[in-house]
Amino acid sequence: MTTSEDQRAPLADGGPSSPSAEPADGRPLVSVRGVTKRFGADTDAVTALSDVSLDVPDGAFWSLIGPSGCGKSTLLRVMGDLIAPTEGSVTVGGRSAAEARKARDYGMVFQKPTLFNWRTVRRNVELPLEVLGMPKEQRRERAMAMLELVELGEFGNKRPAQLSGGMQQRVAIARALSFEPSLLLMDEPFGALDEITRERMNDELLRIWQRLKTTVVFVTHSIPEAVFLSSHIVVMSPRPGRVLREIDVDLPHPRDESTRESARYFELVTEVRETLREAQQL
């Protein structure tokens, strides 16, 4: 435990935790190979995922987008070893998904913030650090640094229920990143927020990602959100869930309000939308 602490640069220093400067250096971190997932018994089994293969490069921001029932959340859960695939395999940094989970490679953020209201905001962020056995003083410091990062430094002693929905989701992000996992899995994290708050959260998430260079896999059904955030978009279609098309997003960083008004942004939004419409007609 102590050695891994030494390797992880403290966030308070302000530098990125990973030495790689480029967001995507081409080396795959997550490798999904021929994943099929069926739910239910043989005769009336539902195929949620059919033969999905993906390679997510280290440091990339990938979005999975598609209509409901396309298996995007299922794929995310297979990646995180929350459910086992019926066929196929997932590796993360060369390890199986189960090994990666046991090595605490995953930070999870769900649509619901899933904070524990019996804990203060700060102690919610400390939860993964407690599990990892970090000493009290150190994890308190780390939690405060994470709360500063999501701009909630003054709310450490509040209870989650006292915070707005957007703030709660920022706490959930701080918690997921507190132990510096190599992969951040996000399941429609801003799906329950209003449009204005969602855009602000998108800006904030990009800022954090730019700083930490954590690899992100992000499930959404919002096209503008996927285009604004991602380096790469996987468009999926339902019945059975499969990959329809992959689209590289070449919008320059840093992205801000002017990005949302650029011609290239609109082109990409249109491209994703047309692909999704095709998916509906299949």
Next chain:
Amino acid sequence: MNQRRRVTLNVAGVLVLLVALWEGYRAAALALGNTWPGTGVSLPIVVRGSGNAAQFPHTWEIVAAFWRPYRGGGELLGTFLLGELAYTMREVAVGFVLGVLLGFLLGVLFRHSPLAERGLMPYVIASQTVPFIAFAPILVVSVNQVDFLPVWMGVAVLSMYLVFFPMTINTLRGLRAAPATAEELMRSLAVSWWTRLWKLRVPAAVPFLFVGMKIGATAAVVGAIVGEISAPSSAGIGGAIFAFGRVSNNSLQLFATTLVAGALGIVTYLIVVLAERRVMRVYEGTGS
């Protein structure tokens, strides 16, 4: 302070209402000659006689009985009942604590092992479908056969028997109350079963644990009184009820003792409610 005054007024109001109903019924029954008007049909409760043999005494006669000697001069009934109350309270406290612990442990076991739940839950439920009054004497006497246990332990075990069931059910419900994503979060952190239990499931179960304990609190008193009535020692409040009701047939003393039994039930329940309030203030972070 304001709230406390409102509670006091409410309690006083309920007491006045109960006394008024009691005395009103008593006066009406006497005026009507204990029959429904115009018929010869008897009223459900007949008011007859006075003093120790009264079938429906005045409320003030009952209260005054506390300050009278309860048996041919000497000790006052109130003093005697205080002693018996202490005896019963020990049984209630021990029965309650044992029942809560047993119920909690069974709840944890059933949450941990679906096999254990499938295998044992039918017996847990069956244990409660048997009318407990029927085998209360057997249980109390059997426990009293065990040499190293004190005499009151038999009654405490009967009390426990009534407490553990609501506690098991509510613990199990509470341990299942954490949202699916919270369970997924713990899985993604690859925590041990033990960590998941203490950092997620038990804290999420806290409000349910108090539901179980509140039901258990009143059940503990019922168990203790019934146990004492069945026990050969005829100690405690239940023992006094048996003595006044069956042996000496003294209605004033019987009513007074029943009043004490009722008060014990209410106080036991209120102790759990107060504990709940204190714990929930910390739990929800609404304390000062």
